Amino acid sequence: MNKEVKPLRPPVPHGAGGPVRLKGVTPIQEDSPDRSPAGKLDDEDYPAYSMGHAAEILGVTQAFLRSLDAAKLLTPGRSEGGHRRYSRYQLRIAARARELIDQGTALDSACRIIILEDQLAEARRINTELQHTHRPQAYGPTLG
Numbered sequence: 001m002n003k004e005v006k007p008l009r010p011p012v013p014h015g016a017g018g019p020v021r022l023k024g025v026t027p028i029q030e031d032s033p034d035r036s037p038a039g040k041l042d043d044e045d046y047p048a049y050s051m052g053h054a055a056e057i058l059g060v061t062q063a064f065l066r067s068l069d070a071a072k073l074l075t076p077g078r079s080e081g082g083h084r085r086y087s088r089y090q091l092r093i094a095a096r097a098r099e100l101i102d103q104g105t106a107l108d109s110a111c112r113i114i115i116l117e118d119q120l121a122e123a124r125r126i127n128t129e130l131q132h133t134h135r136p137q138a139y140g141p142t143l144g
Contacts, residue, residue, distance in 0.1 A: 047077030047085035054086040058095055068094055073111040093118075 040046045055062045068074045069084070074093060076084040086094070093114060100110035 044088045047087050047090075049086040049088075049091065050079075051076075051084045051086070054091055054094070057091060058098060060094070060098055064098070065094060067107065068097055068111075071107055071111050073097060073114060 040048065049057065051062050051065055055065055058065075065074075065076075065084070065086070069076060074086070074090050076086050076090060079085055096114050096117075097107075097110050100113060101107060105113065
């Protein structure tokens with residue numbers, strides 16, 4: 001029962017219109033507004049952390065992070081030299097995986113749980129957004 005797990009929210013290249021899966025990190029254009037340090041600091045999808053730094057922050061081994069990549073839970077960005085780079089969002093996903101695995105959950109099951117949790121959170125976000133956008137008028141229909 002080895003089902004392929006779809007990765008969560010792939011990284012978004014800076015200056016692009018929507019999400020795409022990256023083989024490597026897309027260089028930021030000189031004239032891009034995301035070129036500023038503030039833009040990068042606020043972007044939870046910006047691949048700012050090297051594998052070593054990410055492992056240190058999470059208290060895990062680099063092999064653990066590679067296993068999440070192999071399980072297709074995370075698709076880290078890549079530096080120009082081909083090194084894995086992780087975003088804050090991906091660090092949160094990795095921390096959740098570590099938590100589930102520490103509780104005795106198998107890696108493939110942990111991946112599935114995390115994906116379902118992420119999909120549920122996104123569905124709730126969309127539902128809330130739609131409720132705010134499509135509220136009925138307080139005064140009722142107008143008569144012509």
